[in-house]
Amino acid sequence: MNINLDFNYKSIKPFIFICFHFGILALVFSLIVHRLSQTRKDALIGSLSLITIRLTVDARPTATLIEFSNMEEVKLIGMWLSPYSYRVIWALKLKGIAYEYIEEDLSNKSPLLLHSNPVQKKIPVLIHGGKPICESSVILEYIEEIWPQNSLLPSDPYERAIARFWIKFADDKSPSISNIYRTSGEEQEKAVKDSLEMLKTIEEHGLVGEKKFFGGDKISMVDMAFGAVAHWLGVIEDVAGLKIFEQHKFPRLNSWIQNFKEVPIIKENLPDRDKMLALLKRRREMLLASE
């Protein structure tokens, strides 16, 4: 009996061909992915899902570029004592973004810093795929736009405007806190007065309502902008030998500080208090001696 298999074999051949090559590709891909770090795997999965969603649901032209750019290398030039540096660290960690941290010696600024921030020559500087972004508030907005997961700003434009208002307020008023340890006499009195006014404003206008954080139940950029109040102020009070923040006078602010410092990413990423105290005391002595 002649069983004719020719026809069946010819039709299966292209199918086998495709399956074979697809299998090789899948094997190679999984070997590459297997060797990636966990955070890069997360970023890859995040990107692929975002691309799928964006291509099927949202046809914004820049969407695909962003999805690929969020996998480029991230570096942060920072300084262990700076609350502005920490704002960026908290944002990157809360979003699960892998980055290389570069500690800057501000008394001997590196060529990298001077090249990346020629205008201000200050930290923090975020370098993403070789492109520098300067100023902590600008960096936070950039991070939020490139890596939208774990959002740090409200989605409603009005709520966002209010959040930005408070971030600007924090930027404007926080320097008074560091001026407390940097000055003496009349200048220090002014710094103390300004700091108290800031705390009062936050208490009376920023934290109204039974809110855990500035934006509600979730931590946001606004909370990070006030990081100096939560951690640096206490140390500076000790350095200057002054009591400025009295818990019973600022009950809402006090609750906020507890809530803020209990967030694991914040708790695990704060500069060591004793180290800070020692350095700031030394700095204060040098500043007063030079006056």
Added chain:
Amino acid sequence: MEEENKVTLHGTWFSPYAKRVELALKLKGIPFEYVEEDLKNKSPLLLKYNPVYKKVPVLVHNGKPIAESFCIIEYIDETWKNSPQLLPEDPYKRAKVRFWSSFIHQQLYEAMLTVMKAAGEAQGKAIKELLEKLQVLEEGMKDFFPNGTPSISNRNMGILEIMICSLLGPYKLQEEVIGIKIIGPEKTPLIFSWLTAINELPLVKELAPPQDKTVALLKFVRENALKSSSA
């Protein structure tokens, strides 16, 4: 009864910050009511809308107030998506625009104010700093205008144009009061041609307060500052 899209701007004729918001609203073609505030006798409404700073400008949209000119402009751009787009779409370009807006708003503005309020040696020092900062801006703007000649129209005015216009739009009048040239085709060619292009727009001309009023105010600010510093 719902008031759809009722927009009110509380400002003063001489506030560069209020001018920014006015420009943004007019560029986008957003109808609004303007309320001139008397800063020596602030209205209860202003104090209610901006209890933190008690300053202008304040934008009120359907009863909800927003303060701080930059926050207001970002809000306007996000809420009214028609052209012109005041901030760029690309996140990196947005970051650069935010950085330079902050530079103009804080550093340049402060430097200008210091020059305005100083005399003699102190003014000489302040002028040197202002000119240095203008050079920094000149360099920075080469990134935005690589072919050297900004061509500005109502359709491509953005937040940087708004910022520079509100601060240095009346530069000729400022030069008159401080007695020295700060902007020119030799020293700051890019900023000079940029400001010239912006100042030529009918909208900008329409919103500029009368020149004599501006000069009188600048002179007043200067004389007041010199009096109190020598007292």
